[in-house]
Amino acid sequence: MQQTTSSPAHGADPRDLLPRDVPVRLIDETGAVTVDDGYPMPGDDLLGRAYQGLVEGRRINDQANALVRQGRLAVYPSSHGQEACQVAASLVLGAHDWLFPTYRDSVAVIARGVSPADAMVLLKGDWHSGYDPREHRVAPQTTPLATQLLHAVGFAQAAKHRGEDTVVLAMCGDGSTSEGDFHEAMNFAAVFHLPVVFFVQNNEFAISVPLSRQTAAPSLAHKAIGYGMPGQRVDGNDVAALLAVLGEAVDRARSGGGPTLIEAHTYRMQAHTNADDDTRYRERAEVQAWAERDPLLRLRAHLTSRGLLDEAREQELADGAETIAAALRDALNADADLDPEDLFRHVRSTRSPQLDEQWHQLRDEIERSGSATAGGHR
Incomplete structure (x- = not known):
């Protein structure tokens, strides 16, 4: 490859x-x-x-899958096997930072402080995102691929203009890197030197489309140099490495170093959603090979070997995770108390005349329907 003496934006050495x-x-x-000479091991308390978080995240994934089978959730995109990415994304952020998640990042959303029941509202098919984004500094989960990346860079630019030290961590999958929104967000963030960490969970499949059909680049992280930002690759099933790499990128963004693209190499252990049959496009032997790299088992072995985890602590964590799962079951098994006016109440801070007119029309239809039903039972 021909070498060049010119440097990318902001004077960085291309090799860096x-x-x-x-x-x-x-x-x-x-x-x-x-x-690793470049990344220190995180402290014992953080591990x-x-x-x-891994124990709780695994139990949440399992419980949510069960709720789908029971008809209490409409759909659930499981992050089983990807919990290390989910937990690390939450732990590296400060109280005033923001997370922009995808539909598969429920565990990260919950780790950020959103109650499991509220995090499942969208997947239940209910209204809005189920939680107040401002309270938890978590944007609504998105189903369209990569659209949240544009929201993330816009939010980061606004924070920069206000002189805040907010860092935005924007999550996406490998399939999202094929979207135009991904390119636009990366380019905008780099040009305006925004405090954004782009976190790609490369789980090898965009539904049934393998990574080889998404890119011809050596890795997804190599795309970063084309925008003038650093890229890094990390073992997505090693939560310690994720904490170190993501943490460095967050610190870099906060200190004015600009955006970073991080690619986590992980695997989607279960189907894309409950509506997907993954046996049609991948072999069981491949799935089993990744099961041996389980992030939960890996960290458990490490902590146990160092005397930082024993059976008593394991039981305590399991009991805590079961309490979370039970609360989630209870919340989703309860019949919702629905108010039709909520469809109009939360669209704008001040309801417009058009929304008011629509609400009155719906209310009249409901009242007429109720009167007709009552009359039929006389």
Whole structure:
């Protein structure tokens, strides 16, 4: 490849923007430490919090899948096997930072403080996102691919104009990198040097489309250099490495270093959603090979070998996760108390005359329907 002496925007050395050939890893599949000169191992307290998040996240995924089968959720895109990405994304953010998630990032949303029941409202088919984005600093989960990335960079630009030290972490999947919105968001963030961390969970499949049909680049992280921002690759099933790499990117953004693209190499262990049959496009042997890289088992082995996790603590965490699952079951098994006016109440801060007219029309129809039903039972 021909070398050039010119530098990308903001005076960076092009070589500094390239990701590693091998994803960053701090803990291997057996739980053993892999020393990395560039990224230190996170502290024991942070690893302990991460393990709790993995235990709770796995139980939430399992419970949500059960609720789908019971007809209490309309759909659930499971992040089973990707919980390390979910937990790390939440833990690296400060109280005033913002998370922009996708439809598969319920565990990250919950780890950010949203109650599990509220996080499932959208997937239940109810109105709006189910939670107040401003309270938790979590944008609504999005189903359209990559649209939230544009929202994220716009939010980051506004925060920068206000002089805030807010960092925005925008999550997406490998399929999203084929969308025009991905390109626009990356380019805008780099040109305006915005405090955004683009976090791609490369789980190998966009529904049934494999990564090989998404890109011809050496990796998704290599796309970063084309925009003039650094890219990095990380083992997406190693929560320690994720905390280190994402944490560095967040610190860099907060200190004025601009955006970063991070690609986490992970795997979607279950079907795309309950409406998908993944046996039609991938082999069971492939899925089983990734099961041996389970992020929860990996961190459990590491903490246990160092004497930081014992049976008593394991039981305590399991009991806590079961309490969360029980609360989620109770919330979704309860019949909703629906108010039709909510369809109009939360569209704008001040209801427009048109919305008022629509509400009165619907209210009259409901009243007429109620009167007709009552008359039929006389």
